Amino acid sequence: MVIETRGLRMRYGTTDVLNGVDLRVHQGEVVALLGPNGAGKTTTIEILEGFRRRSAGQVRVLGTDPDHGDEAWRARLGVVLQSWRDHRRWRVRELLSHLGSYYAPYGTPGRPRPFDPDELIARVGLTGQATTMLTKLSGGQRRRLDVAIGLVGRPDLLFLDEPTVGFDPQARQEFHDLVHRLSAEEDTAIVLTTHDLDEAEKLSDRILILMGGQIVADSTAAQLARQVAGKTEVRFTHAGRSHVRTVEDATDYVRELFARHGAAIEDLEVRRARLEDVYLTMVREFESGRPSAVQSAWTEAAL
Amino acid sequence: MNPRAAAVRAGLTRGRIEFRHNLGQAYGYVFFPTIALIVMYVLRDNTVPGTDFSLGDRAIPGILAMNLVFTGVMGLAVMLITEREDGTLLRAKATPNGVLGYLTGKVTSQAAMSIATMFIVLVPAALLFDGLRLDAVSPWLTLAWVLTLGLAATLPLGAIIGSLFTHPRNLRFATLLLMGLVAISGVFRPLDALPEWLRWVGQAFPLYWLGLGMRSAMLPDALASAEIDGSWQRLETICALGAWAVIGFAAAPAILRRMARRDSGTRARGARRAAHRERTGHRTG
Structure with a gap:
């Protein structure tokens, strides 16, 4: 077990950001932490990285409590935070080889550390930029360098916080290939956050949906799709407000809708739910602060 | 290799690289002493009271001592504040023994910068003012230990100031304090004109002793008579600068660690958002 948390809570002042998060990540597994902005993804990941002190709960990362992780523990982690502006006047190869040198004493015969800088630069497709100053890199190039820095110590566990924000479609595709190769060749466990379901589906072995400070779903993309299969999305306008509902039995729901409101219902649209529709409905309901029937249904399914 | 030794070695490399990056900014550090040099050139006909030596x-x-302190202390403070904001320090925290390497690098590059700017000012000064005693070996030996002790005494203060302030703007306050310190440290003229208690305040800080040490290195021994004690007070200089160095190196890492912890939270998050806005041109959650 690479990561295990039980009852993880985080409170800022009087606001609870995490309300008892339970999660497990196994060796070599790629897990996507999916959720809307403000769901607590970054907070969770920063607690796991040892950059933030939790309010309550049990956390083990690589067998250690991150609040008390020592430098040898740190050497086994790779951390890619959200976009950065650090080391602006350094050059790509210069920085990678410098940061790599801190890991050299932690290498083992089975896992030599650090990565060879040139090999790593080639892997993230920056060979042409090896001597470029960091300020001169494009957004996508800078992000790939951030990933390379996260990998330079050949980590057992890699955290990627919104790794593809600001990527164009091609850069995104290349990045996905890189992640697949990493988990396959290096047996690196990867935890990544994203608010893009499509990306979570493509990249991960398992998707955890974090909403309102709790894991509301924990399964493979295929299982999630099966859970929502058979659900139907109903959109309509009533009294000038548009509504979206995800329901089990659309016929029943629509019949009752008309029985109650009659001709006041307009713009009715009924269609079979796709995974993405259900997720987006959850996000909308979460963001508008309404209690979510879908969310509780999903939580039950996940339990 | 021992991991901490590897980090110190990486830190020295880091210091060399950053010194190279920063050398282009040296003009920012020599502006002020250049002005002071010009003023002193204009005033060169005034003499030190009780001697015929040029003031x-x-x-x-x-x-030169004042410049060392400004470059070392304020330069280091500004850099620390900037690099807390842009994530360099958090990057160091994410690297094994990275904070040790970071500090080593910062102290190395800033010490090198202080010495470089000193020479940029010293060379024209030696040409313009003919009273300096620089043509023997012993002044340079004295200069070497005074510089080493002086930088060791003052650079940790830069790290502490950089940890306590959150924005370069707020450093004006620290700059003002430093200016006040210059006024009571006998930088420009002997302290005779000051009331006795203020002289004691001046002598409590390392700038006074660094200045005294530099004078003892570069000026003829006859000038010692113009000092407070009528001598160069070598032993006292070593004790005073040594004490500041010990206190500074003991306190700075603890204060820096405290700051690094606090920074890992909301401030770093703010920095990331700012970075993200900068990159994408719009605001996100």
């Missing part, structure tokens, strides 16, 4: 010549070592 201008007598002030040069003090100006």
Whole structure:
């Protein structure tokens, strides 16, 4: 077990950001932490990285409590935070080889550390930029360098916080290939956050949906799709407000809708739910602060 | 290799690389002493009270000392504040023994910068003012230990100031304090004109002793008579600068660690958002 948390809570002042998060990540597994902005993804990941002190709960990362992780523990982690502006006047190869040198004493015969800088630069497709100053890199190039820095110590566990924000479609595709190769060749466990379901589906072995400070779903993309299969999305306008509902039995729901409101219902649209529709409905309901029937249904399914 | 030794070695490399990056900004550090040099050149016909030695010549070592403190302390403070904001420090935290390497690098590059700017000022000063005693070996030996002790005494203060303030703007306050310190440290002229208690305040801080040490290195021994004690007070200089160095190196890492912890939270998050806005041109959650 690479990561295990039980009852993880985080409170800022009087606001609870995490309300008892339970999660497990196994060796070599790629897990996507999916959720809307403000769901607590970054907070969770920063607690796991040892950059933030939790309010309550049990956390083990690589067998250690991150609040008390020592430098040898740190050497086994790779951390890619959200976009950065650090080391602006350094050059790509210069920085990678410098940061790599801190890991050299932690290498083992089975896992030599650090990565060879040139090999790593080639892997993230920056060979042409090896001597470029960091300020001169494009957004996508800078992000790939951030990933390379996260990998330079050949980590057992890699955290990627919104790794593809600001990527164009091609850069995104290349990045996905890189992640697949990493988990396959290096047996690196990867935890990544994203608010893009499509990306979570493509990249991960398992998707955890974090909403309102709790894991509301924990399964493979295929299982999630099966859970929502058979659900139907109903959109309509009533009294000038548009509504979206995800329901089990659309016929029943629509019949009752008309029985109650009659001709006041307009713009009715009924269609079979796709995974993405259900997720987006959850996000909308979460963001508008309404209690979510879908969310509780999903939580039950996940339990 | 021992991981901490590897980090210190990486830190020295880091210091060399950053010194190379920063050398282009040296002009920012020599502006102020250049002005002081010009003023002293204009005043070169005034003499040190009780001697026929030029007041201008007598002030040069003090100006160099002041510049060392400004470059070292304020330069380091500004850099720390900037690099907390842009994530460099958090990057160091994410690297094994990275904070040790970071500090080693910062102290190395800033010490090198202080010494480089000192020479940029010293060379024209030696040409303009002919009272400086630089043509023997012993002044340079004295200069070497005074510089080493002086930087060791003052650079940790830069790290502490950089940890306590959150924005370069707020450093104006620290700059003002430093200016006040310059006024009571005998940088430009002997302290005779000051009330006795203020002289004691001046002597409590390392700038006074660094200035005295520099004067003892560069000026003829006869000038010692113009000092408070009538001598160069070598032993006292070593004790005072040594004490500041010990206190500074003991306190700075603890204060820096405290700051690094606090930074890992909301401030770093703010920095990331700012970075993200900068990159994408719009605001996100």
